[in-house]
């Protein structure tokens with residue numbers, strides 16, 4: 001067996017995103033015990049930095065061991081009981097997964113179906129809440145990675161709380177790339193992932209829970225149907241008592257520590273502006289090349305751009321050649337949008353102008369290889385970047 005020798009890639013898909021050198025270096029720090037006071041000091045800092053990035057003072061703020069989906073699982077098994085009605089916004093693959101997870105534990109997912117590429121309205125939510133006053137929880141994806149849509153959530157918590165329900169928000173592709181503002185928006189249960197806009201490797205799911213939701217946890221009529229993801233069991237490790245539940249993924253925590261430190265060192269507002277400005281440059285470049293973007297600018301995500309693929313293009317060949325010849329990864333569409341769109345990530349460390357220029361140049365060459373005459377998008381991307389950087393950065 002040979003020692004691993006992995007070719008680096010420029011990760012411009014919908015995650016994982018490029019991991020900065022210092023994050024990888026942090027992960028190679030010595031592995032110590034999960035009950036070592038030295039490690040607890042690191043855990044404290046991670047929790048404190050997570051609160052800042054989430055925009056919350058929630059006591060229960062921690063990284064769940066596992067990828068983003070582990071955070072979803074934790075949210076569902078703890079805050080939903082068999083027989084509960086849960087309204088789930090399904091505007092893409094990730095909303096669909098939440099609905100499935102709800103159904104799997106014997107609760108009833110009422111799906112608020114939205115055409116892919118669009119967002120749900122507050123009016124739709126209100127009318128569904130009136131139809132189902134027994135609703136215990138409303139679940140919604142803030143940044144739908146399968147479509148590139150940013151779901152506006154202004155006023156949602158108010159409506160949900162008025163009905164005595166809780167608001168669960170998937171922030172996997174938003175946290176670190178745009179404001180999440182858990183406390184101001186009054187979200188109750190929020191999960192995220194490390195490999196999207198935070199630019200750490202996959203493996204942890206930042207998670208936070210409001211006091212209101214914690215009360216619900218105390219009132220459960222049935223036991224939590226999971227051992228690993230039972231908040232009441234694992235929260236003591238992350239609280240004052242430091243009781244062992246499962247071994248914390250030590251090196252992953254080091255990596256998240258450095259990723260969060262980098263985000264705060266940059267400044268959150270500067271980081272969000274960088275995502276917007278670099279995404280704007282990508283959009284201008286793609287449009288100059290003649291591409292149409294799937295999502296209306298008002299609800300277009302900075303972190304994932306979805307591009308319609310012209311019918312004549314062999315899209316699999318384009319992606320394969322981008323990977324082989326250019327070392328660049330982008331992704332195709334999921335589900336309904338498979339074969340119809342590409343998904344380009346503008347995430348975390350990867351959200352930089354030179355990366356976008358590199359992609360635009362390479363993409364053009366891949367299309368030229370298929371006999372298509374495509375104009376360059378570079379000048380348009382650079383012009384948009386200059387214009388937005390001047391007005392937008394401050």
Ligand SMILES: *Cc1c(COP(=O)(O)O)cnc(C)c1O
Nearest residue numbers: 067068069094143145172173193
């Ligand atoms: C990536 C993603 C997930 C799933 O996270 P994993 O880390 O793949 O388990 C969930 N929701 C959204 C919106 C995502 O983009």
